[in-house]
Amino acid sequence: MRQVAARCLAEILPFIALSIREVLELMPLSIVDDLEEVRLRLNRPLAVRLNQEEFFLDRNGGTSPLISGAYTVSQDDLQKTVQLISQGSLYAFEEEFRQGFLTLPGGHRVGLAGRAVLEGGSLKTLKEIGSLNFRIARAVPGSARPLLPYVLNLRRARPYHTLIVSPPCAGKTTMLRDLVRFISYGIPELHFPALTVGIVDERCELASCRQGVPQHDLGPRVDVLDHCPKAEGMVMLLRSMAPQVIATDEIGRAGDVTAIWEMVHTGVSVLTTVHASSWIELKERPHLRELIDSKVFQRYVFLSRRKGPGTIEGVWDEQHQLVTIAN
């Protein structure tokens, strides 16, 4: 685990200005283990998020909840970092700047905030970047293994239509990604064949493509439609790539629900996720209630952070009956 954390940090360091890089390199390994985010805010202290809590970093890489003594991020630091993450080519990342984030090699993401430039009432791009948030992506291979007997229909050799439900930062995207990886490789010990998976990655988080290449291991049978709206993307993938399984992240809009209706009636298995922390919250989500009442999803996987990100609270079937107990 410690090696994974150090590797993740090493992957983002080349994209950070030298002076901040030197501070981050001084961080003790015990901190690196828990590192979730590195935040650069103009003329404000350099911050890191460790286990959901934000701390400031001093020049020696030490953490403190206090602002005094913390390293202050300068205009030069921020400008250099923006150039490094965009390879000095803002024009090549126009869409990413419009979306407010870009993906780094290794699947890590950089969130951007600054002055919005509008054109015809809609966001054209961001200028004068004032905040950067490096979010460290840690793939957890094998995290979906406990789910496999419950979300795979072994008799039909297809996954059930599955909805992964979790509050933010509880590992639903990581879980879905690992599930896709298992399905794309095939699972010999369960005699489950490898299937073709189509991914509609609207938020560029599931496959984390950088210039067309998925930055996470998703297995050999995955086709990714990057930055594409989910509803259009699912229909497009179905026509163009004939997937056996379609995976997409964070459904919620009316168009997504309609597209899922279409998918489940074409013989494709749908794996997706949604933000909610309980059945009550889930049923209160507009548009989703219709899917739940119609028993479209055959499996509901609830996750939480109770024992760390990715804690499986249980798997329920379409009748809302628990098919596995919490770990």
Place this chain on the structure above:
Amino acid sequence: MWTALGACLVIGSLGLTGIKAASLYSQRSNELRSLQDALQMLDTEILYAATPLPEALKKIGQGRGNSVTKIFSKAGELFGEGQGFTVAEAWEKALQDNWNSSALIQDDYAILCAFGKLLGVSDREEQHKNIALTSMHLRQEEEKARRSQEKNTRLWQYGGFLVGISIVLLLL
């Protein structure tokens, strides 16, 4: 015999100096032309292919043999190495590194420096405008350089020898 040899040496060396000075005029005009061609290529890479700068700059530097296009490849290398240079810094350093081998003058340096400061820091439209403006300035400099070349080349070519001959005649 020694006198004749010395006279030949003086005339020859001053003559060659004149020829060299004359060739700098045409070299500068050619380099300004090459810079405009390279900028045109960069414009295509940015506007139509959205190629990231390190790759685009290296591609331009590899494409042509002219010494000034090395500025592009050197800037691409310096920035791509992750040594902490911004694009503007990498561009300026590449300019300085290749300056002595070129015939460009201070006015050209100022134009290219201003171009480097805006390189890569905006969207495609703005980059296109920056390239177009720089090309226009370089074209104006090229026209001036050509006029100056026509006026001065012959003067330097023959002048060197004539000065050499005059010195020899004075000394004899």
